[in-house]
Amino acid sequence: xTQPPVDASSSAPFVSVPQPAGVPILGNLPAFKRDMxxxxxxxxxxxxxxxxxxxxxxxALFLAHPDDLNHVLIRNNRNFTKYTRGYRVMRQLxxxxxxxxxxxxxxxxxxxxxPSFHQKRINAFAETMARVAEDRAHNWEQLLKNSGDGAPxxxxxxxxxxxxxxxxxxxxxLSTELSSHSARVNTNLAFILKEVxxxxxxxxxxxxSVPTPGNNRVNRAIARLDAVVETIISRRRHSAExxxxxxxxxxxxxxxxxGEGMTDAQxxxxxxxxxxxxxxTTATALTWTFYLLSLHPEAMAALHAELDQVLEDGRMPTLQxxxxxxxxxxxxxxxxxxxxxxxxxxxxxxxxxVIGGVEVPAKTFIILSPxxxxxxxxxxxxxxxxxxxxxxxxxxxxxxxxYYPFLGGPxxxxxxxxxxxxxxxxxxxxxxxxxxxxAASTPAQLNVTVTLGAQGDIPxxxxxR
Ligand code: HEM
Numbered sequence: 001x002t003q004p005p006v007d008a009s010s011s012a013p014f015v016s017v018p019q020p021a022g023v024p025i026l027g028n029l030p031a032f033k034r035d036m037x038x039x040x041x042x043x044x045x046x047x048x049x050x051x052x053x054x055x056x057x058x059x060a061l062f063l064a065h066p067d068d069l070n071h072v073l074i075r076n077n078r079n080f081t082k083y084t085r086g087y088r089v090m091r092q093l094x095x096x097x098x099x100x101x102x103x104x105x106x107x108x109x110x111x112x113x114x115p116s117f118h119q120k121r122i123n124a125f126a127e128t129m130a131r132v133a134e135d136r137a138h139n140w141e142q143l144l145k146n147s148g149d150g151a152p153x154x155x156x157x158x159x160x161x162x163x164x165x166x167x168x169x170x171x172x173x174l175s176t177e178l179s180s181h182s183a184r185v186n187t188n189l190a191f192i193l194k195e196v197x198x199x200x201x202x203x204x205x206x207x208x209s210v211p212t213p214g215n216n217r218v219n220r221a222i223a224r225l226d227a228v229v230e231t232i233i234s235r236r237r238h239s240a241e242x243x244x245x246x247x248x249x250x251x252x253x254x255x256x257x258x259g260e261g262m263t264d265a266q267x268x269x270x271x272x273x274x275x276x277x278x279x280x281t282t283a284t285a286l287t288w289t290f291y292l293l294s295l296h297p298e299a300m301a302a303l304h305a306e307l308d309q310v311l312e313d314g315r316m317p318t319l320q321x322x323x324x325x326x327x328x329x330x331x332x333x334x335x336x337x338x339x340x341x342x343x344x345x346x347x348x349x350x351x352x353x354v355i356g357g358v359e360v361p362a363k364t365f366i367i368l369s370p371x372x373x374x375x376x377x378x379x380x381x382x383x384x385x386x387x388x389x390x391x392x393x394x395x396x397x398x399x400x401x402x403y404y405p406f407l408g409g410p411x412x413x414x415x416x417x418x419x420x421x422x423x424x425x426x427x428x429x430x431x432x433x434x435x436x437x438x439a440a441s442t443p444a445q446l447n448v449t450v451t452l453g454a455q456g457d458i459p460x461x462x463x464x465r
Pocket of ligand 1: 341
């Protein structure tokens with residue numbers, strides 16, 4: 001379902017877009033502060049594809065229709081920048097790396113990083129990805145052995161997945177073993193992402209330099225992550241080895257004009273970004289994939305049947321197996337439809353524009369949400385129902401932005417192919433040997449920060465297949 005063609009001369013003024021009722025002065029800000037994703041969903045259900053919000057002094061426009069997403073992310077992408085409050089807070093807390101930077105500086109950094117993500121390069125990571133998952137599988141075997149004939153051991157799913165994906169990013173992109181830092185990176189990053197979200201939702205917050213107890217806690221978490229990043233960089237600087245990885249590319253990059261390399265601070269920000277973007281997201285995708293499989297035994301049985309057929313004699317999966325691990329791909333894609341690891345994104349309109357027939361003034365804050373568009377009833381039958389079959393045909397007749405867990409356009413996730421290959425290999429490696437059953441009596445609750453995690457963690461009973 002596409003929207004009627006736009007005739008700019010007959011476009012509707014911005015104020016004609018429906019707006020949910022808010023409170024005096026603060027407008028819709030309190031509803032956002034309480035639960036932004038639910039506020040967006042309620043507004044979408046009531047008002048449809050475009051909803052206007054009043055956020056204290058700023059006007060925001062939420063867009064759910066794939067045509068409008070195409071306009072913002074591709075057609076007129078240059079007009080939609082990351083100069084938003086959210087990215088500013090992320091920049092303060094996590095630095096000015098690939099995710100948060102803008103303009104010619106971003107483009108230069110993206111060009112430096114791009115070769116590390118070429119398909120050929122990524123293909124060479126397949127073995128490492130499967131091996132890291134296999135190492136974790138040995139650990140799970142040990143847990144099962146230790147439990148003997150007693151109650152099956154219970155693992156914390158997200159922590160397990162984060163450990164695996166952090167190690168994969170470490171070995172493949174930084175040639176560094178990171179699992180010993182896993183708990184520290186996980187805890188501190190989770191805390192910082194929560195803080196980023198809190199700061200975005202309040203009208204103002206004190207700069208980090210003001211030593212309040214809250215700021216001190218944030219600064220300590222940043223310092224702990226910094227210490228891990230600094231160890232990685234300084235070890236490399238003092239090492240005789242020069243592996244062909246992303247870290248080397250970043251360290252050897254020279255400015256075309258000045259011939260200068262990146263400053264230590266910039267290098268730190270890029271490595272921190274790889275932490276932020278490269279492991280938490282894939283861990284979240286795998287967590288929801290396993291969780292949903294545990295709630296849908298028929299989907300789990302289909303997965304096991306596929307793995308038994310493709311990985312004869314229970315061998316480890318390889319790069320060559322990926323095209324035949326079709327159901328494995330489909331359950332991951334359906335999990336990312338229902339629980340996209342990045343549930344909401346924002347942009348700022350640099351200049352006046354017309355989006356889907358509506359005049360949008362410069363400085364309007366634009367809100368996008370894969371979580372909501374992935375449930376758009378015009379593009380998804382029974383959107384709340386778990387059904388991996390939707391993804392059997394990769395060329396299914398859907399508009400480009402009906403499904404966009406990795407975004408699209410120039411700012412599309414640089415790690416898209418890396419992440420899909422990693423998720424398929426990790427899921428195949430683990431699911432061919434184990435069955436995970438949800439071990440809590442109540443369903444997992446969402447924890448919405450920059451990413452879409454579960455509150456607490458998701459306990460899973462571990463058994464051998
Ligand atoms: C399932 C896993 C993943 C999902 C769903 C995901 C999703 C996304 C999304 C939605 C964005 C756009 C963010 C924005 O506009 O602010 C993004 C950007 C990015 N992602 Fe991913 N990502 C995943 C895995 C990865 C991995 C494995 C890496 C690296 C190893 C990575 C590195 C990046 C980087 C560097 C950017 C910024 C790109 C740029 O603006 O040039 N991501 N990702």
